[in-house]
Amino acid sequence: AQSVTQPDIHITVSEGASLELRCNYSYGATPYLFWYVQSPGQGLQLLLKYFSGDTLVQGIKGFEAEFKRSQSSFNLRKPSVHWSDAAEYFCAVLTTNYGGSQGNLIFGKGTKLSVKP
Amino acid sequence: ETGVTQTPRHLVMGMTNKKSLKCEQHLGHNAMYWYKQSAKKPLELMFVYNFKEQTENNSVPSRFSPECPNSSHLFLHLHTLQPEDSALYLCASGRDTSYEQYFGPGTRLTVT
Numbered sequence: 514a515q516s517v518t519q520p521d522i523h524i525t526v527s528e529g530a531s532l533e534l535r536c537n538y539s540y541g542a543t544p545y546l547f548w549y550v551q552s553p554g555q556g557l558q559l560l561l562k563y564f565s566g567d568t569l570v571q572g573i574k575g576f577e578a579e580f581k582r583s584q585s586s587f588n589l590r591k592p593s594v595h596w597s598d599a600a601e602y603f604c605a606v607l608t609t610n611y612g613g614s615q616g617n618l619i620f621g622k623g624t625k626l627s628v629k630p
Numbered sequence: 631e632t633g634v635t636q637t638p639r640h641l642v643m644g645m646t647n648k649k650s651l652k653c654e655q656h657l658g659h660n661a662m663y664w665y666k667q668s669a670k671k672p673l674e675l676m677f678v679y680n681f682k683e684q685t686e687n688n689s690v691p692s693r694f695s696p697e698c699p700n701s702s703h704l705f706l707h708l709h710t711l712q713p714e715d716s717a718l719y720l721c722a723s724g725r726d727t728s729y730e731q732y733f734g735p736g737t738r739l740t741v742t
Contacts, residue, residue: 545730547730549733554718554736554738555735555736556634556636556720556733556734556735556736557720557722557733558733559730559731559732562730603673607728607729607730609727609728616727616728616729617675617678617686617727618675618731620672620673621672622672623672
């Protein structure tokens with residue numbers, strides 16, 4: 514069955530430090546992968562997506578993610594974290610039925626990021 | 631981000647009330663979704679509409695009734711809800727179901 518695992522429930526980093534949030538997926542076909550961010554009480558904002566091509570994808574707000582097929586991973590990174598990055602981050606995989614006519618997003622449980630001054 | 635709007639942003643209702651949540655997308659998309667987000671559970675997909683046709687009903691209780699009159703508007707009609715239905719209800723849209731989704735800000739629902 515398709516699934517997404519975010520092994521870290523909560524991460525705290527210091528402002529200015531680098532960040533890596535982990536995501537592993539289970540999906541038989543070539544995955545379409547996403548990272549979303551959610552501030553408290555808000556909806557989800559798309560940070561970046563991977564459909565095909567270059568395995569290192571750039572997103573908004575200085576985030577990037579690398580698709581590694583051999584490790585079934587799609588980790589999110591940022592070289593220098595800002596206090597405004599404190600939020601919850603969700604990894605997701607788009608699953609499609611046979612023929613690709615119907616797709617659904619499968620979300621991980623999220624990683625909450627706290628930023629220390 | 632104003633591509634997907636939701637009203638109201640907050641709603642408090644009693645268990646015998648009937649209310650509706652509204653979602654509107656201004657992105658020209660053909661797929662629309664309702665999700666439920668509770669404090670201790672991951673995002674739960676409730677309903678999917680693609681080109682105004684309901685394509686997914688994820689075992690949602692009948693006290694939740696969706697309506698999609700056109701590709702830009704999506705409603706969630708609520709009646710005789712339970713306290714455990716209190717959650718953040720998120721609407722999303724996509725070009726169709728094979729593309730990324732864009733989310734609205736959500737409606738925070740409290741059932742008393």
